[in-house]
Amino acid sequence: MKAAIMRGVKDVGTGEVPTPVxxxxxxxxxxxxxxxxxSDLHTYREGLFPDLGLPVDGGIVLGHEFxxxxxxxxxxxxxxxxxxxxxxxxxxxxxxYVKFTPAFAPLLLPLPDHVTHxxxxxxxxxxxxxxxxxxxxxxxxxxxxxxxxxxxxxxVLQCLRATSDAHVTVVDLSDxxxxxxxxxxxxxxxxxxxxxxxxxxxxxxxxxxxxIAGSQGGVDVIFDCVGAPASFKGTTxxxxxxxxxxxxxxxxxxxxxxxxxxxDANTIVRKGVRLLGSWAWEPDEFVAALDLISSxxxxxxxxxxHTFTLDEAATAYATQxxxxxxxxxxxxx
Ligand SMILES: [Zn+2]
Numbered sequence: 001m002k003a004a005i006m007r008g009v010k011d012v013g014t015g016e017v018p019t020p021v022x023x024x025x026x027x028x029x030x031x032x033x034x035x036x037x038x039s040d041l042h043t044y045r046e047g048l049f050p051d052l053g054l055p056v057d058g059g060i061v062l063g064h065e066f067x068x069x070x071x072x073x074x075x076x077x078x079x080x081x082x083x084x085x086x087x088x089x090x091x092x093x094x095x096x097y098v099k100f101t102p103a104f105a106p107l108l109l110p111l112p113d114h115v116t117h118x119x120x121x122x123x124x125x126x127x128x129x130x131x132x133x134x135x136x137x138x139x140x141x142x143x144x145x146x147x148x149x150x151x152x153x154x155x156v157l158q159c160l161r162a163t164s165d166a167h168v169t170v171v172d173l174s175d176x177x178x179x180x181x182x183x184x185x186x187x188x189x190x191x192x193x194x195x196x197x198x199x200x201x202x203x204x205x206x207x208x209x210x211x212i213a214g215s216q217g218g219v220d221v222i223f224d225c226v227g228a229p230a231s232f233k234g235t236t237x238x239x240x241x242x243x244x245x246x247x248x249x250x251x252x253x254x255x256x257x258x259x260x261x262x263x264d265a266n267t268i269v270r271k272g273v274r275l276l277g278s279w280a281w282e283p284d285e286f287v288a289a290l291d292l293i294s295s296x297x298x299x300x301x302x303x304x305x306h307t308f309t310l311d312e313a314a315t316a317y318a319t320q321x322x323x324x325x326x327x328x329x330x331x332x333x
Pocket of ligand 1: 037038039065124125
C-alpha cells in the first residue's frame with residue numbers, strides 16, 4: 001500500500017509499505033483523512049518523537065490523528081461492521097490503511113453521518129486542546145492569553161468559547177491565523193511582529209514580584225502553545241508568560257521545546273505561579289472532543305487549511321512547516 005515515509009530530517013516521500021496483517025479481533029481501517037500533527041512536525045524538523053511513527057523499511061510512517069472506514073475485520077469486533085465510518089487513535093496513518101488493535105477498543109468511535117472525515121481527523125488535536133483547557137479550569141471573569149494560534153491554540157480558544165465568557169487575547173506572528181482567531185471569538189488579537197506583547201497585555205506586571213502577593217497586575221491564565229524551536233534566539237514565550245502572569249496565576253504549557261530553556265525560576269517561586277504541563281489527553285476528553293464537533297458547538301472546518309494526497313507527501317509536510325499560511329494540513333489518501 002501507499003504511505004508517506006519519513007526517511008530522515010526534512011526528508012519525506014511517497015513509497016510502498018506492506019499492508020497490515022490482522023490478528024484475530026483486529027480490523028483494517030481504510031484511512032480517509034489524516035492530519036499532520038505538531039509533534040509530527042517536530043519529528044520532521046528535528047527527529048524528535050520517533051516513537052510516534054510506525055517503523056517500516058527505510059524509515060517511519062507518521063500520522064496519529066485520523067478518521068477511517070472499516071475495510072476488513074478478522075473475526076468479530078463488537079458493535080462494528082465493515083463499511084462503518086470511525087475515528088480512533090493509532091500510529092502510521094499517513095498511509096492507505098492502518099490496523100486497529102482492540103486494546104484501544106473504547107476509543108473506536110463511530111462518526112455521525114453529518115461529520116466529515118476531515119473534521120473527524122481533528123478530534124485528536126481538539127482533545128489535546130481540551131485537556132489543556134480543562135487543566136486551566138478557566139472562570140468566566142478571568143483574563144486569558146493564548147500564545148500561538150496554531151491548531152492547538154485555536155482549539156483552546158474554541159474550548160474556552162464553548163464553555164466560558166472569559167476575556168481571551170490571542171497572540172501569533174501570522175495575520176492569517178489571527179484573523180481566524182477573531183472569527184472564532186477571540187476578544188483581542190496581537191501580532192507579536194508589530195507589537196510589544198508584554199507592554200500591551202500586562203503593562204503593570206513584573207517578573208520580580210513584590211513581597212506582598214496580590215499587589216500586582218497581570219493575566220489570570222496563559223497558555224503557551226508555542227514552545228521553542230531549536231533555531232529560536234531571544235526571549236521565549238514561557239519567559240514572557242512568567243512576566244505577564246499575575247501572582248498565583250496559571251500557565252499551561254501545551255507546546256514542545258526543541259532545546260532546553262534557561263529560566264529565572266525565582267519568578268515561578270515569588271509569584272506563586274502554577275506551571276502546568278499538558279501532554280495529549282484522557283480517553284474521556286477524546287470522546288468529549290468528538291461530541292463538541294458532532295453537536296456543532298465547535299466548528300473545525302475553518303481550521304483545515306490544506307488537503308493533499310499521499311502522492312504529495314513531501315509538499316504536504318513542507319506546507320505544514322510554513323506557519324504563515326498553514327493551520328492544519330490533512331492527507332486524504
Ligand atoms: Zn497529535
